[in-house]
Amino acid sequence: MKLYRISALFERDMRKFFRSPTLMMVSMIFPLVQLIVLGYAFGGKIRGVRVAFVDNDHGAEAVRVRAMLDAVRTGPGVIRLVDYSTLPAAVRDLKIGLVRGVILAPYDFSYRVEHQDNPRLVLVEDNTDRTISGALESTLQTMVQQFDVPAVTSPLPAQTQLDVVEVYPYIEYIKYLLPGSIAMAMFVVAMIGGGITFIDDKSRGLHEGYLVTPIEGAELVLGLNLAGAIKGLMAGMVITVVGGLIAGVSGLANPLRLAYLALVCAVAALTMISLMFVTMVRVDDPMVPRAVFGVLNTLLFFPSGAIYPIQGFPKWMQAIAVVDPFYYTVHALRYLLLKGVGIAGIYHDLLVLAGMSAGFLALGIGLFKRQL
Amino acid sequence: MSAVEVDHLTKQFGDFTAVDAISFTVAQNEIFGLLGPNGAGKTTLIRMLTTLTPPTSGTAHVAGCDIVREPNRVRESMGVIPQALTSDPELTAEENLSIHAKLYGVPAAEREALVPELMAAVGLEKFRWALVRTFSGGMRRRLEIARGLMHSPKILFLDEPTSGLDPVSRSNVWEMIERLRREKNLTILLTTHYMDEADKLCDRIAIVDHGRLKALDTPSRLKASIPGNDVVEAEFDRAPADWTAELARLEGVRSVQPRDGSIRLSSAEGPRTIAALVELVRARGVTLRRVSVASTTLDDVFLHFTGRDLRDELGEGRYSVGHLYR
Structure with missing residues (x-):
């Protein structure tokens, strides 16, 4: 194996990369747009949900409930209360979307509260939107717990209280999403540079020009992948800094932290480009990488925990995460960006990614056809 | 020793025989042409000789090296200009030549001397720093010929060197090939489906049709033979x-x-x-x-040996792009 041949191919790819701003722009704009749009779209708290209140009781306790709901409206602002005189009218408006939930105080509610006879409030909810119905349930559960607290506190120990201590400052969703966007930037570079451009060059006959030289298959594979990894590293670091500034991540000026981030990006970029190379090494049709792009993007990005914790996934999706380089990349970047830990928190991810890279490269070299 | 020795070289793709037991030799400093219509097997033959495709049977030696057993020595001894334009349009002419030379391990000092010399030899000295995507087809072809010479090969393979070029560019390429042969003492093996090209350039011509060698001699003897x-x-x-x-x-x-x-x-x-x-x-x-x-023209010769007219074959407008996706 001759280093000068690997270096020649590396030089060729890097010159093309710097000469074509399109690849740089595309690889960086898409993840940044995703970060900003998804970060702010999913990161906000639910507010101003129109909820109908039907008071069939007209007693003192129903009035107290109404007052507490008003407090929720004026406090956290999750709901906007609308009074209805009858339950059927409220449910009709729920079905046509004028309100997203109906709270009913039944006719004997106050009586049952006063006689401690299992009093109940009813929440009728539009469960087609799990996010809003979840927010409503959570808000009303909290309100009901407060409603149940006796006016005079018992001197005896009652229910155990849980005091929550948060280790890190409040993490906005956009910060949570940032590692996924960095991984996406590196993936886009791998997809365009390692997939689309590779096949386009092959179909234009450019590879034939290299195959008639004494270059070995392994040298060609290593040269192309090394250049792809450096391009991915550059895209990843640009998004780390620019996205970090947009999301308000602190501590980015710390050289050691930046070095760890660069290390993770370098290894992750090599993994992604080598994965892409293995996927495309036997492909000749220029349409294939374009068609595969969306599938791979969905298959690798969403199960990685980039936008939602994998603990919320079904088992089969969690199984994908185990072999998904995005998962380890996002995990390591999240530890570095949001938790500020050092090598102790990321060495496992680095080892897995390095192992994957070695495996993909070995497979790529094995599958690469030196002849036409 | 012959520059190229081909002995019963055969290539089959499944049941289809693209090259059928072809044998010939090419002498040192000779311009040797493979003449035939598209699909005759010329490109497959040249791909075997340039180690791009393994033969099914038969043997061939290029610069004394076996194409199957010593592929890297063959690659080092030859320059190849494939039918497709293989120069990188996103790089400059200088970068194309320089990077190609690096693949052969040509030292930096030698590269720096060779680039302007070869650019001048192919008449592109003014375009050294221009991006190849701004070149015409003829300019790209000439650049690729220069690129194929960056490691000072003994033998140059040209697959349809003037295919798709306008008459002026074709004439320029012909003149350049003749001059390079003279000045660099090169052996040149080219494929063509242009009779005038084969007639003007080649010392000897092998007529190939349906993968078989139909006739082989100098253009004048071929014409006299019918x-x-x-x-x-x-x-x-x-x-x-x-x-x-x-x-x-x-x-x-x-x-x-x-x-x-x-x-x-x-x-x-x-x-x-x-x-x-x-x-x-x-x-x-x-x-x-x-x-x-x-x-009598080579077309008459082709007609005589194959029973078909080469111009008619070309007139069918068949142009293989299969190699682009193989």
Whole structure:
């Protein structure tokens, strides 16, 4: 194996990369747009949900409930209360979307509260939107717990209280999403540079020009992948800094932290480009990488925990995460960006990614056809 | 020692035999042409010789090295200009040459001297720093010839070097190939489907059709090898049934071949054959619609050896792009 041949191919790819701003722009704009749009779209708290209140009781306790709901409206602002005189009218408006939930105080509610006879409030909810119905349930559960607290506190120990201590400052969703966007930037570079451009060059006959030289298959594979990894590293670091500034991540000026981030990006970029190379090494049709792009993007990005914790996934999706380089990349970047830990928190991810890279490269070299 | 030795080289793709037991040798400093229509097997043959495709059977040596057992030594000894334009359009001409030379391990000092020298040799010295995507097809082809010479090869393989070029560019490439052979002492093996190109450039020509070698000799000997020195082509109306037989008995006529409504007469002496033809037409009451006489060309040679007209083959407009996606 001759280093000068690997270096020649590396030089060729890097010159093309710097000469074509399109690849740089595309690889960086898409993840940044995703970060900003998804970060702010999913990161906000639910507010101003129109909820109908039907008071069939007209007693003192129903009035107290109404007052507490008003407090929720004026406090956290999750709901906007609308009074209805009858339950059927409220449910009709729920079905046509004028309100997203109906709270009913039944006719004997106050009586049952006063006689401690299992009093109940009813929440009728539009469960087609799990996010809003979840927010409503959570808000009303909290309100009901407060409603149940006796006016005079018992001197005896009652229910155990849980005091929550948060280790890190409040993490906005956009910060949570940032590692996924960095991984996406590196993936886009791998997809365009390692997939689309590779096949386009092959179909234009450019590879034939290299195959008639004494270059070995392994040298060609290593040269192309090394250049792809450096391009991915550059895209990843640009998004780390620019996205970090947009999301308000602190501590980015710390050289050691930046070095760890660069290390993770370098290894992750090599993994992604080598994965892409293995996927495309036997492909000749220029349409294939374009068609595969969306599938791979969905298959690798969403199960990685980039936008939602994998603990919320079904088992089969969690199984994908185990072999998904995005998962380890996002995990390591999240530890570095949001938790500020050092090598102790990321060495496992680095080892897995390095192992994957070695495996993909070995497979790529094995599958690469030196002849036409 | 011959520059190229090919011995019963065969390539099969499944049941299809693209190259069928072809044998020939190319001498040092010779320009050797493989002439045939698209799909004749020329590109497959050149791909085997340049180690891009493994042969199914047979052997070949390039610069004394076996193409199967010593592929890297073969690659080091040859420069290849494939049929597709393989220079990188996103790089400059200088970068294309320089990076290609690096793949062969050409030292930096040598590269720096060779780039301007070869750019000048192919007439592109003014475009050294220009992006290749701004080049015309002819300029790219010339650049690729320069690129193929960056490691000072002994043998140059050119696959359809002027395919798709305009007449001026073709003429420039021909002139350059002749000059490079002279100045660099190169052996050149090229494929072409242009008869004039083969006629003008090649010391010897191998006619290839359906993967088989049909004839091999110098252009002049090939032309002399078929009956007649001239070709008389004529069209008739109201020709009788035994007309072909009557034409064959005309003075000087060696053979008669109908073609697309006209009749081609190979003649030892064209003008005398025409005179006799006019007499015969008058005597038999046949209308002579058109008559022409020309010297024998390689097209006639091709027709003679293959039974088909090379121009007609090309006129079918078949152009293989399969290699782009193989």
